[in-house]
Structures are given as structure tokens and as C-alpha cells.
Amino acid sequence: MHVSHLFRKTLCALSLALASSVACYGAPTGLTVGPVDLQSIGPMTFTETGILLVGDPKTATVHAINLEDSEGQPGSPKIEDFVGAIKSALAIDGDVEVGELAVNPETGNTFVSVNAGGAIHLLRIDGADQISRVGLDKISHASKVLPNAPEDRVETRGRRKRNNRDSSITDLAYFEGKVMVSGLSAGDAPSRVIEFPFPFAENTIATTVEIFHAAHGRVEDGSPIQTFLPMMVDGEPSLLAGYTCTPLVRFSVNDLGESQKVRGTTVAELGNRNQPLDMIVYEKDGSTSILLSNSARGVMKISTDGLESRASLTERVSGGGTAGQPFETIDSLSGVKQMDKLNDQHAVALIDDKGRLALQTIELP
Numbered sequence: 416m417h418v419s420h421l422f423r424k425t426l427c428a429l430s431l432a433l434a435s436s437v438a439c440y441g442a443p444t445g446l447t448v449g450p451v452d453l454q455s456i457g458p459m460t461f462t463e464t465g466i467l468l469v470g471d472p473k474t475a476t477v478h479a480i481n482l483e484d485s486e487g488q489p490g491s492p493k494i495e496d497f498v499g500a501i502k503s504a505l506a507i508d509g510d511v512e513v514g515e516l517a518v519n520p521e522t523g524n525t526f527v528s529v530n531a532g533g534a535i536h537l538l539r540i541d542g543a544d545q546i547s548r549v550g551l552d553k554i555s556h557a558s559k560v561l562p563n564a565p566e567d568r569v570e571t572r573g574r575r576k577r578n579n580r581d582s583s584i585t586d587l588a589y590f591e592g593k594v595m596v597s598g599l600s601a602g603d604a605p606s607r608v609i610e611f612p613f614p615f616a617e618n619t620i621a622t623t624v625e626i627f628h629a630a631h632g633r634v635e636d637g638s639p640i641q642t643f644l645p646m647m648v649d650g651e652p653s654l655l656a657g658y659t660c661t662p663l664v665r666f667s668v669n670d671l672g673e674s675q676k677v678r679g680t681t682v683a684e685l686g687n688r689n690q691p692l693d694m695i696v697y698e699k700d701g702s703t704s705i706l707l708s709n710s711a712r713g714v715m716k717i718s719t720d721g722l723e724s725r726a727s728l729t730e731r732v733s734g735g736g737t738a739g740q741p742f743e744t745i746d747s748l749s750g751v752k753q754m755d756k757l758n759d760q761h762a763v764a765l766i767d768d769k770g771r772l773a774l775q776t777i778e779l780p
Contacts, residue, residue, distance in 0.1 A: 447556070448553060449554075450551060450552050451480060453535035454473035455471055455473035455530075455581070457584050458584065459587075460517055460587060460588055461517055461589070462479075462589045462613065465481075465482065466479050466480065466481055467479070467482055467519075467526060468589060470584035470587050471584070472580065472598070473581070476558050476561065477559050478556055478557070479557045480551075480556045482549060484519050486523065486524075487524050487542055487545075488543040489523060489542045490542025490543055491757070491761065491776035492525055492774050492776055495771075496771060496773070497765070497773055498513065498772050500546060505536070505546070505548055508532070510531070511529055511531045512529060513765060514528040514529060514535075515527070515528050515753060516754065516755055518755040518763050523542060524539055526538065526539055536549075537551060561584070562619060563600045563621070564601065565578075565580045565582075565583055567580040568580075579605065582598055582639050583600075584597075585641055586598075586641065586642045588644070589613065590652070592612065593610050593612055595654070597609075597639060597640035598639050598640075604625070604637070605636070605637060606625065606636050606638060607623050607624060607639075608622050608640070610668075610671065620671065622672050622674075622677055624671075625676055626678065626679050627681045628662050628681075629662055629684035629732040630662070631731070632730075632731030636676065640656040641659055642657045642692065642693055646696060648723045649723040651669065652667070652669060654668060658691070659689070659690045660687045661687070661691055661712070662681050662683070662684055662685070663682055663684075663739070666680075679727075680725065681727045681739070682722060682725040683739035683740035684732040684737055685715060685737055686712050686735050686737050687735045688735065689710055690710040691709055692709060692710060692751075692753065693707070693752070693753050693754050695754055695755065697756060697762075698759070699779060699780075702719075704718060706745075712744070713745065713746065713749060714744065714748040715745070716743050716745055717740055717742040718740060719740075721740075747780070750768055751765070751777075752765045752766065753765040759779075761779060763777075
């Protein structure tokens with residue numbers, strides 16, 4: 416079985432063949448200069464040409480930003496008191512909420528979103544650990560508002576209060592010339608995956624997705640994918656998606672948009688009372704593995720062996736048990752919140768070290 420990660424990888428020849436595609440050199444067409452007003456912290460990722468994709472759940476909008484990021488001093492980021500360093504570098508007072516992280520594959524610079532002083536900021540960290548703010552008042556960009564987003568209001572169900580708009584965008588990726596977005600929509604079966612061309616176009620495909628949730632022992636379509644990876648599995652474009660409490664589900668990209676609702680293949684149950692936070696895929700010692708960070712169950716190294724033939728779980732897995740695709744917990748990576756690949760051997764990670772947030776370079780296990 417061959418698994419190849421195509422996150423951020425699109426063949427240049429294919430791009431040139433598409434009228435609305437990204438050119439092999441320079442920024443894509445369709446971007447205009449103006450302000451980007453981020454209202455909330457959301458997922459971020461890069462295209463292979465260094466365009467940053469940012470999801471803003473509050474406005475249900477995806478932004479493509481041409482950072483014109485130049486290659487800085489090479490290095491391995493390491494800032495032990497990251498929040499303190501942000502306050503010092505940018506003269507920010509009060510609380511700082513650190514959000515998402517993405518590494519520019521062209522330059523190696525790290526970008527992090529933060530909420531401070533009543534505004535959302537985008538920060539750049541170079542190889543010398545220098546922090547600077549990205550000016551968003553006048554920058555080349557394009558924006559796309561997602562259709563049929565949940566209403567922006569708090570709803571009470573039993574003892575729980577939730578604003579579904581906060582989950583309108585839970586993760587996003589660039590895959591084979593398309594932007595793919597997970598999150599919630601309005602309606603009775605809200606969990607969905609959206610895809611549309613990049614640069615942005617009107618032909619948007621939205622698919623309702625459902626899963627067999629092994630820890631609950633039932634089919635569900637109301638909870639969103641929390642984090643996902645697009646990848647080729649034996650030549651088939653696939654999404655590997657992590658859900659809260661914690662099923663791991665494979666979807667065929669070819670099935671998306673073909674019907675009103677698509678059920679994924681639950682390839683693993685990774686334990687209850689837990690939320691997946693971030694995923695990366697990498698190759699080491701001839702094997703392809705997935706690294707998954709979690710809120711309560713540490714960092715898991717998940718094997719991709721046999722992924723293409725793994726049958727869906729159909730029976731309940733109770734008592735916090737696990738089943739399906741094999742994995743191991745990496746004890747040395749305790750506290751990882753967000754991560755992105757820096758190179759073939761390392762990743763940059765946000766790590767909670769006893770209540771203090773650090774930005775560190777970690778070796779891929």
C-alpha cells in the first residue's frame with residue numbers, strides 16, 4: 416500500500432493547464448489589495464506557492480493572503496515563554512490568546528494567529544526567533560464567504576450552550592488545486608465538507624458527512640470534523656478526519672458532492688473524552704505515519720499500514736477503549752497543541768508546558 420501526502424502539493428503542469436489555477440511562479444491571479452479584517456481565530460495553511468489560507472469562523476469566510484514572505488535566517492524556532500515574547504515584541508498588554516500555527520513551506524518562517532487587545536493579529540516568527548506583526552490593512556488577498564453558514568447566536572440544548580457559527584470552519588487544506596473546508600452548516604444535519612477551486616471561484620461543492628461513532632455506538636451527522644488531512648491512499652484521493660471523542664474516519668474525495676450525504680469509513684476509535692487538535696503526515700524509515708495531537712490523550716503516532724483495506728467499525732467501543740488502526744502514544748511530546756511540518760525531519764509546535772506556552776521545534780518520531 417502506498418500513501419503519499421499531497422497537502423500543499425500540486426503539480427505545476429496541472430496548475431498551468433487550468434485557467435483559474437496558481438501560476439508556478441508568483442502570486443495567483445484574482446487577488447486585490449485591501450484590508451483583511453479577521454474577526455476570530457481559525458485554521459491556517461499554506462498553498463505550495465506561499466499563499467496563506469486563513470479561516471475566520473465568525474464571518475464564515477476563507478481568506479487567501481499573499482504575504483510576499485521572503486526567506487529569513489534559517490533555524491529551528493525555540494521560544495520558551497511564547498506569550499511573554501509576543502507581549503515584549505509587539506508591546507501588547509493584557510491577555511494574549513494564541514491560536515493557530517502554519518509554516519510557510521517556501522521560506523521556513525512560522526506564522527501564528529493571536530487574539531490580543533480586542534483584535535486578531537497575524538505574527539511572523541523567523542529562524543532567529545524574531546517576532547513581527549503582519550500588516551493586514553493593505554495586503555493582496557481574496558476572500559470567499561461560505562454558503563449556508565450557521566446563524567451567529569448561542570443556543571441552549573439541555574445543560575449545554577453552543578454557538579454553531581464558531582464551528583463554521585474547523586479546519587481547511589489545499590489539495591490538488593482546491594481548497595477543502597470542514598465545519599458546520601445551518602440545518603438538521605450540519606456536519607459538512609466544502610470544496611472550491613483556488614483561486615476562489617463560485618462553483619462550490621458542499622457535502623453533508625456522517626460517521627459511525629464507535630464510542631457512542633451510533634451513526635451521527637451533527638458534530639463537525641475537528642481536524643483532517645487530505646492524502647492519496649492507493650491512488651484514491653482521501654480525507655482522514657478526526658472527530659471529538661475520538662473516531663478517525665476516512666472519506667473518499669471522489670464521493671464528495673456525488674450525493675446529499677456521505678458516510679465515512681471509521682478506521683479507528685482512539686478513546687473518549689478527548690478532542691483531536693492537529694494532524695500532520697510524514698515519512699520516516701520507509702514508513703508513512705500520521706501524528707495527531709489531542710486535548711486529553713497526548714500525541715499519537717498512527718500507522719497507515721493497511722489503511723486502504725481497513726473496514727469500518729460497526730460495533731460500540733465502550734469504556735474509553737480503542738479499536739481499529741494501530742497507534743502508539745509519544746510520551747516525549749506531551750502538551751502539543753498545534754504543529755506543522757518544518758522539514759522532512761522536524762515540525763514546529765505550540766506546547767503547553769505546565770501552563771506556559773512555548774514555541775518549539777520537535778523531531779518527528
